[in-house]
Amino acid sequence: MLCPFCGIENDKVIETRAADDGRSIRRRRECLSCGKRYTTYEKVEMPPVQITKRDGTKQPFNRDKIRSGLIKAFNKRDITEDQMERIVSDVEYMVYNKMYQDSKSGAGYEIYSDDIGKFIMQSIKKVDEVAYIRFVSVSRSFENIDQFLQELNELKRERDGQ
Ligand SMILES: [Zn+2]
Structure with a gap:
């Protein structure tokens, strides 16, 4: 994941947990270049209906x-x-x-x-x-x-x- 602060893609996931009753996954990441932390969410992409x-x-x-x-x-x-x-x-x-x-x-x-x-x-x-x-x-x-x-x-x- 591209770091939103320094723009370099060099991070590690420091915590992963279920959010929204299991409907999404929340990951805490740390940029190994600048040391800042940020959060990403992963969820199912619903097909069009x-x-x-x-x-x-x-x-x-x-x-x-x-x-x-x-x-x-x-x-x-x-x-x-x-x-x-x-x-x-x-x-x-x-x-x-x-x-x-x-x-x-x-x-x-x-x-x-x-x-x-x-x-x-x-x-x-x-x-x-x-x-x-x-x-x-x-x-x-x-x-x-x-x-x-x-x-x-x-x-x-x-x-x-x-
Ligand atoms: Zn960074």
Whole structure:
């Protein structure tokens, strides 16, 4: 790895450990030329996935789009950059896991934009109920207030474990 300080490629790894619950590897490195230390991360490169939209057209799965949806839902809520990144990577893993499970059946797989919406909802719900309701109200167009209240009640029941 090229040293970011002196620009010479002559380093050794002084520590390696799993980060992000095993989704990445963090390495502490020391430059043998200038003696400075720096950190690198190694993670799986996800192959591109096509998402089928409601009108049947396809578009590539895009982390940035998920992130911007989250930024809206979590506006003025208490969330760190790490938690946000964690939700995006949760969603990404759910997408790849669904592809894997579906393809095991031999019938191939298809990921719909509705699946992505569901995965995002599941991940947000674990972190922040208010952000969850915001996200749901934008992505699922409620026809009336009763539908909205029903969603709230379900959320409450789940939380209270009834
Ligand atoms: Zn150096």
